[in-house]
Amino acid sequence: MNATGSVSGAERVLLRLADEAIKMGDDVVLVSPSGPILQHIHPEVRHRECKPIGLNGLRSPVSILKYGASLLRAAIVLLPLMRSSNVLVINNTLASPLAFLFQKRLLWLLHDVLGNDLRGAIGKTASRFFRLVIPVSYAAANPLPTGTAVRVVLNGTPLRESKENFAREGTTSVIGCLAALTPWKGQKTLIKAVAELAGVDFRLEFAGSAFPGDEEYARELRVMAKESPVGEKIHFLGNVDPYMTLQSWDLMVLPSVAPEAMPLSLLEALSMGVPCIATNIGGSLEILRDINGDLVPPSQPHALAERIRELLNDEHRRMVLGEAGRDLVSTKYSLEERTKELYWVVAASTDMAGKVPPRR
Structure with missing residues (x-):
């Protein structure tokens, strides 16, 4: 189940799990709102429509009531599927209270580091009612309360051709940020940081679009960039093919101001060196x-600016880090191995457990 209909790193992991299940001969139903995710599902995956479960914060009594109503509507869609399915996997924190209704029938693919805010409290409280919580990193697993059934399965990404094999024009250093335009990704910190690089020949590219509800933040970023003393060097690309874009980047910056579970954009950049x-x-x-x-x-914009400056001035270190990143992806974050592991963890926790993973 996907609660938004959008496609970010979390949804891509869910889609890869669905693809693996289809490959193994399973029937798969995706429950989600209509949206970009439908353009990415396997042709054999069936779709069931549900309304979005609000992910724009719980800021007032009215929004809390709307949130509760969205959960109830989702439960109505899920109920008949639960009677005929072995397992239901959800991948959104604000959908986690569904575990109260379908106790020990649900699995949670956890892509968030749960904090001490209301969102985190909801997730931590609900976590004990899942059959299994599958965090995509140890950072995501650590905040879960004692008594939660947990199995960490790391994210993975394909090992792509090194960016060093692609020709590029010009000598201007290209700094990139591959992330949705949402406040906790920290793009404002990066805009402030590059303002300290006035004497550096660089171009800053933001690749990504606003999450639903964050359109005002995206507008603020563009205004902030326009008013920056280096505004002519800052560019917003929107949604792009990440691998085509990464070919021209000298370095990528992910200036998150809140902990991310396992940022796929970081792994994607490392996979290309x-x-x-x-x-x-x-x-x-x-x-x-x-x-x-x-x-x-x-x-910390100043600390970030200094680190960017140092790395742009040290070609040897950039090459060493690029090679080390590719080695790390190939040995620890292999997409094929991590996807198979995720599938068998899901299968082993359900009535599908009669299937035995192949011996290696």
């Missing part, structure tokens, strides 16, 4: 510390 700078929290820390990567504190 693009050196990365990220904040020292959550899954970004979990990934980059394995290669002695470049980490900075969140919401």
